[in-house]
Amino acid sequence: MTEQLFSSDTVFSVTSLTSLIKEMLESSLANITLEGEISGYRPNSSGHLYFTLKDENSQISAVMFRGKAAFLKFAPKDGLKVRCTGTISVYAPRGNYQIIISKMEMAGEGNILQILEERKMRLAAEGLFSQDRKKKIPLFPKKIGVVTSPTGAALRDILQITKRRNPAVEVIVFPAVVQGADAAPSIVRQIQAANDFNLVETLIVGRGGGSVEDLLPFSEECVVRAVAESRIPVISAVGHEIDWALCDYAADYRAPTPSAAAEVAVPQLADIKNDLSGFQKEMLSLITAKVEKMKLMIKSFNPESLEMRFRTIEQPFLMRLENAKTALQDNIGDRCRDVRQFLREAVHILEGASPKTILARGYSMVKTGNGKIVRSQKDVKTGEKLEIFPAEGKILATAD
Template sequence: MLQDRLSAAAPRVFSVSGLTTLIKEALEDSFQTVTVEGEISNCRPSSSGHVYFTLKDSGAVLSAVLFRGKARSLAFQPADGMLVQATGALSVYAQRGSYQIVVDSLSLAGEGALLKLLEERKRQFAAEGLFDSARKKPLPAFPRCVGVVTSPSGAALRDILQIRRRRNDTVSVVVLPCPVQGAEAGGRIAAMIRAANEWRLADVLIVGRGGGSLEDLLPFSEEAVVRAVADSEIPVVSAVGHEIDWALSDYAADVRAPTPSAACELVVPEKAGIVRAAAQIADALYAAVRVKLERSRLLVKAFAPESLELRFRTIEQPLLLRFDDAKEALLADMRDTAEAYRRRIENTVRDLKGANPKAILARGYAVVRDAATKTLVRSAAEAALGQTLEIFPRDGVIMAEVSAAKTAATGA
């Protein structure tokens, strides 16, 4: 027993290592297999594949480690806020004088209280439209001043200032100091966002902090902060924690950045890039001006007297040729038309002459009509014996009396 060993060794003074060894042996012998239920917090997967985290409840916390081999067999990814049951052995880490549970198996025991609370808030704010994409505002391309709502003593501010100095030292930074964890943090963060808007202290705001546990990041999910971010007339970049961390301010902000450093990269344009772009635009402008000047010189040169005369002749010659061709075509048309009309007139005159009754009579024909009725006699059948006829040869008139009449058909 540990108590017996301590009593037996009472006269001597223990070294720290000796006492820790006794505690380690006693603790590990007594708790070789134990199952603990608690909420995961400060979960830190390492590059080696091991997972370090804390199990907690309302009264205490317990460090835990899940080694790579056991972590690979899990059916889920451990994350902050999960309520789990961990089975393993207690172990003492002598170098730190702390104890932890080395987890052999890990199973879900239900949603963690914090995670459940955040999900409920998220649904509420989404239903109110605080996360709608229509509310999102674009970030200014060339901000003159960047406001940073964070702790003045935190690593996040140092990273932002360093990156701002490297990228573009002409951009001003206004620090709006506030605590970023604890009971009062949410109200102070919201107050700084509202103050920045009221006094127009910046062109864009970075609201955030460095990494931490789910509890550490909780102020950025409080209702006051989410509403202040959503209502901000100044564009807001939410930069809470590391890439795997999240807060409800991420959803309400105009842009979410994985880290404060990344947020600074987003809002501060690189001065060297602006200078390069300006130089390229200037070169393109000079080139365009040179082209315009050269074209203007050519245009002015084209208005010299000899050039104008040549251009006039070049324009005139085709027109003169077209005029001559048109004149010849018109004259030819007129000749052809006149000839056609002459032939038609000659034919008409000939036809008229041929149809003239006097011409017919001149060829030996005569017109015969009844002397009494003056009707034409066209056939021998129309003549009657004793009928007086008037015969009109080419000249004069002959009076005759019908003594006989015969037709070609009857021969009478």
């Protein structure tokens, strides 16, 4: 086919060749249907949608212009599997081919998001994302650690912001691979190293933005568990604000970007100084007010006023003592009178019951010869000798 369009000695310019390729592709691959998974989704402020369609082995750039995107019945996102209808075209300024989509519908969830969702639910059921596990981020750390790529933009942003906010805070970098098959084990090793040697007070774990595939290491189960088990408080800072990873849920704090993580981890030195200055002024003001109050109180004291104050304090106590003394004396007098009256009544009762008193009334006591008191006629036999005891003396008699 190409031999019919040009001869072997034809010399093309880059523009003419690109135009020829564009014409051939657009004429032969118009209105095709393509199925794949969305990756690197980038909606434009003008309303155009830019992303990549991919499967296990290949990928192609895709664009859906605002007029067609307005009729979508779902919100596109990374990892979503879609079926698109459109035309293959060439973007001449870059020489890239792409599909211009006129129609797009969902073809089911992408494998990656489905796997991550299942993993998220399983780890959440174990309690790895529980709020009870979260540790507070230290307010005034002296050292913070960063587990990330030593050459990435994320580290540069963190170092720059830390230096600007508080140069006194030391940053220790735990270099890790953050993309690819070796990334997850590398991240886990560095988190464990930071904990084993207890080198820092706060640990930032993250990287800059990327596609879902680029951020996958931070959703690996081993990384999530390492973050959850870290004794050092962890700030997760993976990608941009719209990006997410499972370690975000396990971390003690999730920052939308690495720069935001640095702002959370490192307090603003100027704010600290302003707060301390404010506290100092408030403390000095309170102390000064207390001292002035004490000076006024001391100034009012002199020997005469001190004696008067003492008398004023002493007088109520003296009055209470005198009243207590009087009350005690009155109570003792009343008690003594009650006891004397009781004793008089007891003596009167005892005297009334005394044999002598009874005999003085004219009664006599009769005894037999053997000294037994006679209480009844039956106690006496005829002719028995009796002794009669009136109030005074004794009378001898014989029973008749």
